[in-house]
Amino acid sequence: MSRSKRWGAAVASVVLAGALAAGLFVAAASHAGDDGRKHESWSWTGTLSSGQLEINGVNGEIVAEPGTGDKVEVTADKSGRRSDPAEVKIDVVKDSDGITICAVYPGAGNACEPGDHSSHTHNNDVEVNFHVLVPGGVRFSANTVNGGVKVHGLSGPVKAHTVNGGCDIETSSSGEAATVNGGVHAVLGKVPASGKLDFSTVNGSITLLLPDDLSADVEGSTVNGGIESDFPVTMSGRWGPRSMHGTIGKGGAKLTASTVNGSIRLARASAQ
Numbered sequence: 001m002s003r004s005k006r007w008g009a010a011v012a013s014v015v016l017a018g019a020l021a022a023g024l025f026v027a028a029a030s031h032a033g034d035d036g037r038k039h040e041s042w043s044w045t046g047t048l049s050s051g052q053l054e055i056n057g058v059n060g061e062i063v064a065e066p067g068t069g070d071k072v073e074v075t076a077d078k079s080g081r082r083s084d085p086a087e088v089k090i091d092v093v094k095d096s097d098g099i100t101i102c103a104v105y106p107g108a109g110n111a112c113e114p115g116d117h118s119s120h121t122h123n124n125d126v127e128v129n130f131h132v133l134v135p136g137g138v139r140f141s142a143n144t145v146n147g148g149v150k151v152h153g154l155s156g157p158v159k160a161h162t163v164n165g166g167c168d169i170e171t172s173s174s175g176e177a178a179t180v181n182g183g184v185h186a187v188l189g190k191v192p193a194s195g196k197l198d199f200s201t202v203n204g205s206i207t208l209l210l211p212d213d214l215s216a217d218v219e220g221s222t223v224n225g226g227i228e229s230d231f232p233v234t235m236s237g238r239w240g241p242r243s244m245h246g247t248i249g250k251g252g253a254k255l256t257a258s259t260v261n262g263s264i265r266l267a268r269a270s271a272q
Contacts, residue, residue, distance in 0.1 A: 040085035042076040044092055044101070051098030052139040053132070056112070058103055058119050060127040061147035061165065064140060066154055067133030074101055074133075080126035088126045098138070103128040117143040117161070148182065166204065179204065183262065187269055191216060193252035205262035208255075209269040215249030218266070219256045225263035230271065 049070040055062050067073060078085035091112035093100045102112035107122035129147070134140050134154055141159045142149045148165035151158050158175040160167040166182035169175050172189030176198050183204035191197065191214055199206050205225065220227050221243045235246040248255075248266075257264045 037079040040078045044074045046072045054100040054141040056102040057144035059146045060129040062130045062142040064132040064151040070135045075131045077129045083124045191253045195253040197255045199257045202260045206257045206264045216253040216255040217251045220244040220264045221258045223260045227264045229266040230268045
């Protein structure tokens with residue numbers, strides 16, 4: 001073996017050893033699907049015991065379920081009919097607050113940065129569908145544009161945002177969700193007194209299943225729809241069938257729900 005080949009092999013061994021020591025593994029594989037689209041699969045594992053796990057997509061859904069221990073497992077299916085799935089990279093960024101994973105489309109101005117959901121497709125038709133296993137207690141943030149967000153069985157705070165798609169979240173902690181074209185359905189197990197919980201859509205209804213001991217200052221509004229509450233509400237200010245401003249329990253947390261074309265329902269989770 002030549003000196004240059006031996007050097008290349010040594011470098012590869014060091015990189016692989018470093019990845020294994022960090023507790024992560026990245027893999028990708030391509031195949032053709034029966035749907036006429038080109039597919040490429042991607043996977044990553046790592047560890048996170050506290051902080052936030054953030055997933056940022058553009059085209060495609062995000063599905064999250066509870067993981068085991070402090071292990072994070074993320075798989076993604078990238079598929080395109082016209083564009084090459086390999087052109088869309090998935091970046092993993094670690095910082096002091098946690099881990100951010102993004103679908104990064106080719107083109108100027110796109111990068112993976114925590115809290116930045118402004119990536120553009122530049123006419124690339126690749127969809128990236130994420131499936132995530134989230135460690136217990138970790139804050140989870142899911143953000144996409146064209147696709148739904150489905151989060152079930154988590155134990156940490158959840159934030160879900162999309163534009164074209166529904167938000168369906170379930171956690172034993174608190175949560176928030178926003179979309180434009182789609183419904184919002186949330187099951188929350190805990191609403192801290194200092195919490196600020198926002199739920200919104202334009203074209204869709206909002207259903208919130210809330211703990212029996214809920215105490216919150218509540219604001220709700222709709223244009224074409226109604227508002228229902230299983231909780232007694234002490235009203236304040238003006239009130240009508242399409243707007244609500246009042247207090248549940250002792251108040252404290254700030255809970256807002258707004259839509260234009262749809263109804264709003266505040267329900268007791270224990271009654272469902």
